Amino acid sequence: MKILGFSAKKSDRLAIANYYAYRYNGFDMKFHSHPNAEIMYNDGGACEIYWKTGGGSKRHSLKKGQFAVLPSQLTHMLYVPQGGRCDILNLELTISSEAGLPCAELEAAGLSFLSGGIVFAEDTASVGSTIKKLHEELGSAQFNAGSGLQTAALLAQLMVMIARVSHRNESESSYIINKAMKYIENEYPNGISSRDVAESMKLHPVYLERQFKKHTGKSMLAHINYLRVERAKQLILNTALPLIDIGAECGFNTRQNFYETFKKHEGCSPSDYRRKKKERTDSSYRQTPYETEQENQPE
Template sequence: MQAGGIYDAKWRGSGDYRPKIVAYYYKQWDDFHMGFHTHDWTEFMYVMSGTCTVETHDGAVALRKGDLIMLDAGIPHKLIVEKASPCRMLNVEFTFKPCGGIYPSAKQLSDNDAEFAAFLERGLGTVVLRDSADVQHILKSLVLELDIGRSGASRENMTNLLISQLLVRVARLAAEDAKDGAERQIHRYVQIAAEYLHQHYDCDIQARDVAAAVNLHPVYLQRIFKANMSVSITEYLTELRMEKAKMLLARTDVPIIEVADYIGLNSRQYFSMLFKKMTGMSPAAYRKSKASIQSFSSAQV
């Protein structure tokens, strides 16, 4: 957390500080390869058209129209724009300074906007977001206000309001992105767990074995699995095994007494009880009914 950047605790301390624009531009880049550099302030870059790549020491990020990247103070980065795809960008670089009677301050925003406070607590040096058009509108208004050439309190009031609005909107986009990312990760965990069950249903497995394969606590996996699949892991595994058992009984000559072993159940009596509970028929009756249907179909042919 470098001094001068957005996360500097000083801005939310005992005094009141507001954003101070250090630099800005609305520009098209063409075949541009910038060297690594850092700023003593925070930078927003928004892609209006075309594509570009922003590279940091953590890797490269490809950006297209509608993408926003925030780079905090002290983050080494460089911009790369290929000749084949010129990139038009909006850029604003800012730090903070004492309010001098112009509000809202960084402290007020943090104290009164939970998403902005949470954004500051995360302390991410690089943030990449997909805009919903709001950020572009705010940035354009901000750059136009700076370009007009006004001076004094009127200009400062407007630019402070606009960049404060920008900070709140970016914090909300980041919160939505984090929520979506968490939901995608949960879905992935459940997907891996289901795949594990399909691959190991014929083994003697328990919910804890599935949790170990996904590298999650069993209780947490049980909760997210039930929420996403509407059945517990045990219920899902039982249904899967019974479907496999029906296939074996209807389409193969595997002896009924061996079907339980084929689907990972050690007890034949338990298998028969489960099968009848879920199908309303014993394994023997189910096989007989399927054999009768097949015989009737053959006779019809």
């Protein structure tokens, strides 16, 4: 089974390997990876987390009250701009054969974030305060077997909290994307841009664009243009409207934009598309099915 990037056996346990609280001032970390998974909570200030992907790297801004879950062996780095600061509460997790939470029970509990990739979320379920309690428990001078049980209980509580917050964030993201899609479908003929979509929803354009691409695999502009081209094809086939009017009716702001976007999608210009469809239609009327059947009859 996969647990936070680890290949774990059912007999394995998820345990805390290390913990720290640190204030980073103007910090530029190098890309690195390590065997432990991490939970990073921003307790003050701001930072950026970069991580490597197959095609380069990605970035996420982590603000106060937000947290990140980074799986084992992820190549990543932390960046705090010069003059800035960020207070990080960190837990490093590992797989153990002795102490910790049974991996089989975690899997049975359906904590889906554990088998996934990176998690970024807003703390709406006391994630930060639970991490602080874990820090206090782990740093206690009276740490004993009883404290170990308390640590395990807090870690289990933390896992459930993260799962709930992650699920809530996914639901909120789905709502945002559905709302954006509905706006685009209603307004694409009016020459809207991706910024117009974001403004209508009172969201930052970069945030909405990131969420949209994450859920649909394409940018908002790509989806807008797809709808425009599909509508243009319908009008070209079913009306005698001039092409310049069709472009305007579909939301293209210039004739050139209409031509270039249409050709990119269909491999030909709007005029060539109309001509080819007309030729195909004309040829189908040259012979009726009855005439074709008669021609094929033996003499």
